[in-house]
Amino acid sequence: xxxxxxxxxxxxxxxxxxxxxxxxxxxxxxxxxxxxxxxxxxxxxxxxxxxxxxxxxxxxxxxxxxxxxxxxxxxxxxxxxxxxxxxxxxxxxxxxxxxxxxxxxxxxxxxxxxxxxxxxxxxxxxxxxxxxxxxxxxxxxxxxxxxxxxxxxxxxxxxxxxxxxxxxxxxxxxxxxxxxxxxxxxxxxxxxxxxxxxxxxxxxxxxxxxxxxxxxxxxxxxxxxxxxxxxxxxxxxxxxxxxxxxxxxxxxxxxxxxxxxxxxxxxxxxxxxxxxxxxxxxxxxxxxxxxxxxxxxxxxxxxxxx
Amino acid sequence: xxxxxxxxxxxxxxxxxxxxxxxxxxxxxxxxxxxxxxxxxxxxxxxxxxxxxxxxxxxxxxxxxxxxxxxxxxxxxxxxxxxxxxxxxxxxxxxxxxxxxxxxxxxxxxxxxxxxxxxxxxxxxxxxxxxxxxxxxxxxxxxxxxxxxxxxxxxxxxxxxxxxxxxxxxxxxxxxxxxxxxxxxxxxxxxxxxxxxxxxxxxxxxxxxxxxxxxxxxxxxxxxxxxxxxxxxxxxxxxxxxxxxxxxxxxxxxxxxxxxxxxxxxxxxxxxxxxxxxxxxxxxxxxxxxxxxxxx
Numbered sequence: 002x003x004x005x006x007x008x009x010x011x012x013x014x015x016x017x018x019x020x021x022x023x024x025x026x027x028x029x030x031x032x033x034x035x036x037x038x039x040x041x042x043x044x045x046x047x048x049x050x051x052x053x054x055x056x057x058x059x060x061x062x063x064x065x066x067x068x069x070x071x072x073x074x075x076x077x078x079x080x081x082x083x084x085x086x087x088x089x090x091x092x093x094x095x096x097x098x099x100x101x102x103x104x105x106x107x108x109x110x111x112x113x114x115x116x117x118x119x120x121x122x123x124x125x126x127x128x129x130x131x132x133x134x135x136x137x138x139x140x141x142x143x144x145x146x147x148x149x150x151x152x153x154x155x156x157x158x159x160x161x162x163x164x165x166x167x168x169x170x171x172x173x174x175x176x177x178x179x180x181x182x183x184x185x186x187x188x189x190x191x192x193x194x195x196x197x198x199x200x201x202x203x204x205x206x207x208x209x210x211x212x213x214x215x216x217x218x219x220x221x222x223x224x225x226x227x228x229x230x231x232x233x234x235x236x237x238x239x240x241x242x243x244x245x246x247x248x249x250x251x252x253x254x255x256x257x258x259x260x261x262x263x264x265x266x267x268x269x270x271x272x273x274x275x276x277x278x279x280x281x282x283x284x285x286x287x288x289x290x291x292x293x294x295x296x297x298x299x300x301x302x303x304x305x306x307x
Numbered sequence: 308x309x310x311x312x313x314x315x316x317x318x319x320x321x322x323x324x325x326x327x328x329x330x331x332x333x334x335x336x337x338x339x340x341x342x343x344x345x346x347x348x349x350x351x352x353x354x355x356x357x358x359x360x361x362x363x364x365x366x367x368x369x370x371x372x373x374x375x376x377x378x379x380x381x382x383x384x385x386x387x388x389x390x391x392x393x394x395x396x397x398x399x400x401x402x403x404x405x406x407x408x409x410x411x412x413x414x415x416x417x418x419x420x421x422x423x424x425x426x427x428x429x430x431x432x433x434x435x436x437x438x439x440x441x442x443x444x445x446x447x448x449x450x451x452x453x454x455x456x457x458x459x460x461x462x463x464x465x466x467x468x469x470x471x472x473x474x475x476x477x478x479x480x481x482x483x484x485x486x487x488x489x490x491x492x493x494x495x496x497x498x499x500x501x502x503x504x505x506x507x508x509x510x511x512x513x514x515x516x517x518x519x520x521x522x523x524x525x526x527x528x529x530x531x532x533x534x535x536x537x538x539x540x541x542x543x544x545x546x547x548x549x550x551x552x553x554x555x556x557x558x559x560x561x562x563x564x565x566x567x568x569x570x571x572x573x574x575x576x577x578x579x580x581x582x583x584x585x586x587x588x589x590x591x592x593x594x595x596x597x598x599x600x601x602x603x
Contacts, residue, residue, distance in 0.1 A: 100499055120505040130500045133597045134518040143514070147505035177598025195504065 044112045045073035046199060046231045047097060052106035054092060066092055068256035069106070074199075074231055081234045081242035083289065084252030085296035090235040093257070094201045097233065098124040110199070120148055123192035124201040128208045130188050131176040137163070137187050138172040144195035162190040165224065182213035189221070193228065202234045206241070215273060218244055222270055239289060240282040244273045251288055254295040261288055383565045388572070391565035400554065401573065408539065408550040409577070411467070415474030416535050420528065423479045427486025427524075428512070437487075444483055452477035452538040456545055470542045477538030478531040485527015489520035522593050529586045536578055551577075 049072040056064045066089045074080050084090050095101040096108060099118040108115040110122065123144070131140050138159055145155045163169045166186035176184055185205050192200055206214040222245065225232055236242050242249045246265050253260040263285055267277050365385055372384035379387065395401035430441045455476045456469075463469035493516065501515030543552025551574055558566035593599065 095499075098503055100502060118502045118505070118507075124499075124503045126496060126500065129494065129496050132497060132500070132515070132518070134521070134593075143501075143506075144504035147510065147514075175596055175598065191504070 046076040046078070046111065047072075047074040047233070048107075048109040048112070049073070049097075050107045050109075052093075052096065052103045052108055054089070054096065054101070054104050065256040067096075067103070068258050070257070070259055072250060072259055074233060076198075077229050077231055079225055079232045079234065079245060079247045081236060081246030081249045082252060083236055083239050083242045083249060083285065084257070085254045085289070085293045086237055087296055087299065088252045088254045088292065089257030090237075090252055091203050093252075094124060094203050094233065094235055097199075098122050098201055100124070120144055120195045121197050122199045122201055123195055123197040124203060125185070125188050125192050125205045127204045128181065128184070131184055131191070133176050136173050136175060137168065137179070140176065140187055141191045141194050144191060148195060158194050158196075159190075162194045163187075165193070166190045166220065180213070181209050182217060185209065185217060186220070189224070193224070193230075197230070199231045199233065202232065204236055205234075207236070207238070214241075218273065219270065221245065226269075239285050240273055240278060243267075243278050243282045243285065244271050249285060251285060252292070254292040255299065260292070380562065380564055383568060387565045388568045391563070392569040392572070395554075395566065395569060401569075404549060404551050404554045404570075405573065405577065407548075408543065408552070411470055411474065411550065412536060412539055415471045415539065416478055416532060418471070419475050419478030419482050419531060419535065422475075423482025423531070424486045424517075424524075426479070427483040428490055428516075430483065431487040431490035441487065444480055448480045448484070452534065453541045453545075456542060459542075465546055465548070467548070470539065470546055470548070473542040474535050474539045478535035481527050481531035481534055482524075485524040485530070486520070489523035489527070490516070492523045493520040522597060522599065525586070525589055525593060528589075529582070532581065532586070533578070536581075540574060 049070050052067060052070040052072075053065065054067040056066055058064050070093065082090050082093065092101065096103050097110075097115065099115050099122070102116075110119075115122075132143065135143065141159045141162060142155045145158060150158075159172070160169070163172055166189055168183060168186055168190065171179060171183065171187075176187065179187065188205070206217055209217070218241070221232075224230075234242070234245055239249075243265050249263045249265060250259050251261045251263070252258065263281070265281060267275075267281065271278055368385050372379070372382060372387075376382070392401070426440075426444075430436045430444070452473055455473050459469040459472045463472060497515055497519040498511070501511050506515055539550075540552045540555075543550040544556050545552075547553050547556060551570055555567060555570045555574075558564070558570060
């Protein structure tokens, strides 16, 4: 049972239809039900079918990094992908972003085959994704400039999205003058400013301290609720995945496969320290353990076991 | 077994947590601009040292000239050289020489930078070119550019083109090799981010790859300028068209040691000025923009 495509695409299972209402974080005091994303049986936003990727290693042998991955992401969904390091999570995002080509299989976005990078899918890197030779403002403008937007529109949008991530007064700073958390917020603003349908996030908070990460989780959840973007979020932190995702896909280690999927049916906004989050994370972690063992063995030899 | 060792409470493999620490430190002073000029004790001390050093050097020169160990037509006094310099400026011959030489240098250098970058990019991104042309470029760099003079004269005659050709051969290899290295050393993530944000083709090169590789190629650009500058002066000495090299040779022909040394001083001074004003500024700007530590 590698994955359950019936559930992923259309089946109006209880968990997808009766999603708990999302409280708008700005009105956190008075719980208001915000009608979000209607779950319909339309074409998936992103559709991966039998996607495989193999590398040729230096010694000449072939390494199967991704093995026949089937995955669908619904419009407006927050999908988290977890797996041990080296399982090909990041590679999977690069494939969806169009930065790399799969060896075989089909990747489609809104039913159309992905062949090259496009500004409808923006990738946020773990770190160092900002251009150090540009100011914060110029970084945010970059994607819009490539799209050919007018100067005034670029300025308006930049102002809007910098305000969204609370960095308006840092618009003239250079990336190296900001803290890690601020830099990731700039990267988020830069991605959002091109108004993509899909945000692809590659362990964006892994290099941050716990407090900053907590704060960015809140901000990201809020922005997601407000903008209705589809998000594919890669992490190796299971708790983070449960904290953020509507659904968590668990990847296996070498070859990378989608081993199991979990629907996270917890009310939002969530918190990393909540008992339910921890319990769900524990449950997923039990399934992840074998894969982590495999990855540790590959890294340290056969001595280390959990 | 040792669950605690591998995971912390958040379910993160502990290697990650160790990476988390230490990243945050350099962001503590977001507003401090590193290029703000504050004359401190260090600068005053440096200037004092320099003034003393050059005064002693000049005094020694004056003393030796005053002692007349060697005849003045072989070892001129500093004031005689200064006089020659002043005379040269007065009759505009030095100014014209400087202008002509600098013009040649600018044309030759710009040409080398453009061609060198294209060549370097080609070599860096094409395996075939790297294995063939790349090796040739490195071996060509061992050839002093003055060796191109006979060939240049036969091809172009005693013309401006021939001089530019020699300058080009002096500069271009440094620029090419620097661009090739820069392209390879440049973090791949910038190209990925650029493509991801919709840059492709020439715009990817212009807006992403070029600025991203600049810190890696700036030393090569500097070296290219130095090589080109030497090639030019050498070529001018042989070609005997107007320029600093020709003024130098004219000094020799007229047995005018004052002019020889005056022109030499101008060549040194110009080289220093360009290095100081152009390349130091570029390096400083890059350092402050990228947040690189200034290599003192």
